[in-house]
Amino acid sequence: MYEIRIHSRGGQGGVTAAKLLALAAFRDGKYATACPFYGAERRGAPVVSFVRIDDQPIKIYSQIHEPDLVIVLDASIMDVVDVLQGLKDGGTVLLNSAHPIAGCNGICRHVDLTGIALAQNLVVAGSPILNTPVLGALAKMGIVTLPSAEQAIREMFADERNVKAAEAAYEELKV
Amino acid sequence: MLTIATGNKAVAAAVKAVKPGVIAAYPITPQTEIVEQIADYVTEGDLASRYIPVESEHSAMAACIGASAGGVRTFTATSSHGLLYMHEMVHWAAGARLPIVMANVNRALGPGWNTWAEHTDAFSQRDTGWLQVFVGTVQEAYDATLMAFKIAENERVLLPVMVNLDGFALSHIMQSLETVEIGDFLPPYRLPHAIDTENPCVYGPMTGPADYFRFRWDIERSMRDARGVIADVEREFAERFGRSNGPTEDYRCEDADVVVVAMGTLGKEAEVAVDRLRGEGVKAGSMRLRWFRPFPDLDLAGREVVVIDRDYSFGFGGVVAHSIRSKTGIEPYSVIAGLGGQEVTYDDIADFVRNRHPGEETWFGVSDHV
Numbered sequence: 001m002y003e004i005r006i007h008s009r010g011g012q013g014g015v016t017a018a019k020l021l022a023l024a025a026f027r028d029g030k031y032a033t034a035c036p037f038y039g040a041e042r043r044g045a046p047v048v049s050f051v052r053i054d055d056q057p058i059k060i061y062s063q064i065h066e067p068d069l070v071i072v073l074d075a076s077i078m079d080v081v082d083v084l085q086g087l088k089d090g091g092t093v094l095l096n097s098a099h100p101i102a103g104c105n106g107i108c109r110h111v112d113l114t115g116i117a118l119a120q121n122l123v124v125a126g127s128p129i130l131n132t133p134v135l136g137a138l139a140k141m142g143i144v145t146l147p148s149a150e151q152a153i154r155e156m157f158a159d160e161r162n163v164k165a166a167e168a169a170y171e172e173l174k175v
Numbered sequence: 176m177l178t179i180a181t182g183n184k185a186v187a188a189a190v191k192a193v194k195p196g197v198i199a200a201y202p203i204t205p206q207t208e209i210v211e212q213i214a215d216y217v218t219e220g221d222l223a224s225r226y227i228p229v230e231s232e233h234s235a236m237a238a239c240i241g242a243s244a245g246g247v248r249t250f251t252a253t254s255s256h257g258l259l260y261m262h263e264m265v266h267w268a269a270g271a272r273l274p275i276v277m278a279n280v281n282r283a284l285g286p287g288w289n290t291w292a293e294h295t296d297a298f299s300q301r302d303t304g305w306l307q308v309f310v311g312t313v314q315e316a317y318d319a320t321l322m323a324f325k326i327a328e329n330e331r332v333l334l335p336v337m338v339n340l341d342g343f344a345l346s347h348i349m350q351s352l353e354t355v356e357i358g359d360f361l362p363p364y365r366l367p368h369a370i371d372t373e374n375p376c377v378y379g380p381m382t383g384p385a386d387y388f389r390f391r392w393d394i395e396r397s398m399r400d401a402r403g404v405i406a407d408v409e410r411e412f413a414e415r416f417g418r419s420n421g422p423t424e425d426y427r428c429e430d431a432d433v434v435v436v437a438m439g440t441l442g443k444e445a446e447v448a449v450d451r452l453r454g455e456g457v458k459a460g461s462m463r464l465r466w467f468r469p470f471p472d473l474d475l476a477g478r479e480v481v482v483i484d485r486d487y488s489f490g491f492g493g494v495v496a497h498s499i500r501s502k503t504g505i506e507p508y509s510v511i512a513g514l515g516g517q518e519v520t521y522d523d524i525a526d527f528v529r530n531r532h533p534g535e536e537t538w539f540g541v542s543d544h545v
Contacts, residue, residue: 022349026179034349038205038290057351059447061344061440062520 001054002143003064007083008073011043013131016156017073018049020135024144024152025053033058046081053143067091069143073113073130075101094137096130111137111173119168120161129165132157136166140173180352182316182345186252186278186338187212189320191222192357195276196247196364199227199238204290205342206254206280213250232257236264236275243273244378246369248324251275254342255282255296262300268335269304269394271379272368274327275335278320281309281439281485282342283515291516292341294438294486297467298494304394306336306401307467311424311443313350316340318418324361325408331400333367339467341485343516344440355416398469405466422471424463427453431460433528434475436499437483438464441513441524445483448524459528464495473503480507481531483524487511492536508532512539 004021008014015036022034036049050064066086072078075097084093087107095101098112117128132153139146146167153162180188186209190198198217200210216222225242229235232253239249253261258279268275283293297307306326310316316338323336340346370378382390405422413419426446428434435445442463452459462473480503484493491497496509508531513519519539527539537543 019349023179026351031351032179032349035344036347038343038347059443060521061341061348061444062518065520 001052001056001058002069003067004051004053004069004071004143005064005067006049006051006071006073007077007081008047008049008130009043009077010045010047011125011127012073013129014047014049014073017071017131017134018051020131020149020152020156021051021138021144022053023155024135024138024148025051027148027151028145030055031057033060035061037063046077069094071134072096073134092141094134094141096134109137109141109173109175111169113137113169116165116168116172120165122159122161122165129162132162133165133169136169137173139166140170140175146170177351177353179349180313181208181347181349182310182313182340183208183280183347184212185313185317185352186320186340187216188352188354189317190250191216192354193248193250193321193324193361194222195224195250197225197227197239197242197249198251199229199235199242199249200251201229201232201235201253201257203232203254203257205282205346206252206257206278208346209252209278209280232261233264236261236268236277239275239277240264240268240271240273243268243275243366244271244370246364246366248328248364249275250277252278252280254280255284255290258296259284259299265300265305266303270390272333273335274324274333274366276320276323276327276338277335278338278340280342280346281339289515290342292344292439292485293514293516294339294484294494297337297339298486298488300337301468301494304334304398305468306332306334306398307339308336308465309339309438309467310345310465311439311463313345313348313352314418315420316345317352317354318412318416318420321355321357321360322408322412326401326404328361328364329404329408330367332397332404334394334397334401339439341439358415360411360415401469402471420465422466423473424465426461426463428460428462430458431478432458433479433481433531434460434462435481435483435524435528436462436464436475436495436507437524438467438485438495441483441485441519444519444521445524447521448528451521451525452528457528470498470502473499475499475503475505478505479531479533480505481510481527482507483510483512483519483527485513487514496536506534508534509536510539511536
């Protein structure tokens with residue numbers, strides 16, 4: 001089983017990112033669950049979502065305490081949340097950042113999802129859309145296939161710029 | 176069709192397939208997604224139901240009672256405080272023998288204000304005469320909602336059915352879901368005592384002790400018959416759609432020395448704990464209690480039992496633990512866990528089994544054996 005924890009702020013689309021990722025994995029023929037942790041948080045507060053992907057039906061409903069992959073959609077969260085908590089040995093961190101983050105060597109990958117979203121003018125209520133481009137980055141990392149990522153995006157969003165943003169993230173992420 | 180959906184969306188999809196004549200509902204977290212989705216179906220023309228957006232849950236159930244008595248298939252959904260607000264009408268629906276189906280997304284009761292999973296809301300309606308089923312997966316939420324109408328409307332039952340799913344843990348998780356073409360699985364709704372203007376009758380008049388007592392016995396007789404009806408409907412569902420669930424879901428119980436009894440999502444997570452324990456040489460099994468009313472006969476003879484209650488009856492104990500004790504004569508190890516959405520993992524459940532003290536009660540993470 002591959003377990004993913006997504007850190008974001010309320011309103012940034014972390015919950016939708018989890019749903020898109022589960023849908024893409026499902027389109028790959030895997031079993032997947034997406035379970036956002038709903039707290040009392042409001043727009044702007046740190047939130048977490050969880051995705052599990054497996055070849056077997058998944059019976060676990062509790063939170064992910066030892067993720068294989070941590071996704072950070074807003075790097076400023078790292079000042080207030082220990083995003084590496086419980087990360088498995090050999091686990092990976094994917095950061096939304098134009099630059100590598102100091103102190104996160106080896107296990108960290110980074111891609112400028114915000115820049116990609118702005119380049120496509122993917123902005124809702126003043127916030128760049130991060131949850132569709134991140135799917136492209138995850139496809140590059142081999143978590144899901146790119147065709148399934150694009151299919152998942154098209155199933156949930158009519159605006160083709162979301163697919164373009166995912167493709168841009170796929171191109172930009174260095175693996 | 177195979178897709179991926181939340182528990183709430185699965186319930187809404189089942190309701191769309193059933194096509195109730197009237198849906199009356201009031202939104203409440205974490206159930207809101209169900210009635211929002213159904214309202215969308217109606218607005219978009221995908222579901223030709225009359226949708227009544229009422230001003231309270233009491234009115235939601237009252238509207239369902241009126242419509243159902245008028246000979247129309249009805250559905251509503253609620254949660255927690257909403258369920259308690261309709262309590263008077265919940266009793267009435269059963270007493271009037273109306274096969275209403277309601278989804279209840281299990282949520283704790285305030286104060287403190289809490290929107291996460293707990294079963295106390297449903298158990299507070301335990302003695303109303305409603306059938307109650309607790310589901311453990313998104314697929315089951317869909318299947319149980321379809322079957323609930325068929326069970327409720329059976330003339331040997333004619334009692335309302337409450338389909339319970341854990342707040343957030345199941346209502347908001349995305350899992351795979353296979354929807355079906357229900358065809359003639361559900362026959363046209365027919366209520367033998369439906370209001371008929373050509374044949375006027377009195378409904379709900381003053382009833383003396385002798386007749387009232389007989390009416391109560393008739394409810395219990397139907398509850399007893401419901402066990403067989405549930406089995407028949409499950410069998411037909413399996414023949415048509417290839418899936419079924421029993422009154423309990425038993426996992427690796429055949430040769431088990433110790434069995435975990437739990438409900439809802441904790442009952443599914445317990446299966447993972449059982450696999451871990453088996454790996455350590457502990458002969459563990461899991462029995463997920465699905466039907467709570469009517470309460471099934473359980474085969475637990477000769478086993479140690481660990482009961483997880485996501486509920487509590489203050490001044491007495493866990494409701495499920497008490498039920499197991501009175502039904503089987505077994506003194507279980509009673510674990511109170513998960514109240515108000517408390518995090519309980521499969522590792523925790525395995526620990527309950529490893530550290531069990533039969534006959535004692537513990538509040539997970541709060542108090543030792545008492």
